[in-house]
Amino acid sequence: MRKLKYYVACTIDGFIAHEDHTIDGFPSEGEHITDYLESLKQFDVVLMGRRTYEFGLKLGVTNPYPAMKQYVFSRTMKESPDENVELVSDNIAELVRKLKNETGKDIYLCGGADLATMLLGENLIDEIILKLSPVLFGSGIPLFSGVIKQTALEHTDSKIYASGVLLLHYRVKN
Amino acid sequence: MRKLKYYVACTIDGFIAHEDHTIDGFPSEGEHITDYLESLKQFDVVLMGRRTYEFGLKLGVTNPYPAMKQYVFSRTMKESPDENVELVSDNIAELVRKLKNETGKDIYLCGGADLATMLLGENLIDEIILKLSPVLFGSGIPLFSGVIKQTALEHTDSKIYASGVLLLHYRVKN
DSSP, X not given: OOOEEEEEEXXXXXXXXXXXSOOTTSOOSSXXXXXXXXXXXXXXXXXXXXXXXXXXXXXXXXXXXXXXXEEEEOSSOOSXXXXXXXXXXXXXXXXXXXXXXXXXXXXXXEEOHHHHHHHHHTTOOOEEEEEEESEEOSXXXXXXXXXXXXXXXXXXXXXXXXXXXXXXXXXXXX | OOOEEEEEEEETTXXXXXXXXXXXXXXXXXXXXXXXXXXXXXXXXXXXXXXXXXXXXXXXXXXXXXXXXXXXEOSSOOSOSSTTEEEEOSOHHHHHHXXXXXXXXXXXXXXXXXHHHHHHXXXXXXXXXXXXXXXXXXXXXXXXXXXXXXXXXXXXXXXXXXXXXXXXXXXXXX
8 A cells, every 4th residue: 555654844843834834944955855856756646735735836836746646635726726736625535545545656745734634633644754954933834733642653764964954754653 | 151951852743741741652761761861960950840840749759850950930839849949930031141151060951841932032042952752742832832933953963762762952043
């Protein structure tokens, strides 16, 4: 079965973005970026929440991951701005279960927190990969929104970059 | 000048304790614990908030760090339960500035979040040392309470334990 990996940059105080969904403060250059871009080759499907997708959209990016099948989850968007992006408005967990049972590469959950919270609650997230960045935001969008249940993780791999970013791999123990 | 180090266990989602100040879920055995106990020798003063102190008090521990000068910050406690523990009710930042200017070993800030938030706001925290533990709490006491300003950190050292705990050292860039 394909794995679903929640793979995000995160501050030391647990935020994946500022309140307005911008990400100033995360180191934007260095080996951790080239490694990240290379690592995307393990995925052929990406899942994202509407606000995560809209962050790119505001910059004019309608097709953020052209090498992957892209799903955006939203109850409010009426139409996909790009033929490569499929809008999904309901039965999200059901779709994700179906995708996980198909053959293919792993599935990339790139954000946001609401979607991650829902999918963790459904025991659908297999791994959490953090690009833990040497910064405190003080406020913003947390790694998970709302209350999730206590969940044990297994630390499986780490890489330390000169930028101070730590790439941390965890398996979710369901 | 002596350094003030905020040195706490923290979950992957940024919590230092559950809402009720208990800490079930942090690995409680292993080399990371013996290293932690050994590392306390770098300190001869410890600062803590009332609720952090009361966590030990409920277990009958009135003198948690007998080898250190202990300060508990509280506006509500009337009397210290132990002659080795000094209660401080106001001018906290002023006291901490004075302590930092005295000669001696470094100063240990063991929690909680309110005290850490206030001291970070006063630019008094020099280092953040996280025992990053492989668990999600989902809710609880965050690393910092309330909104702090965005703060850049420098990653200075790491150690990875078999328990999956990562000991992460950061210098606060003021």
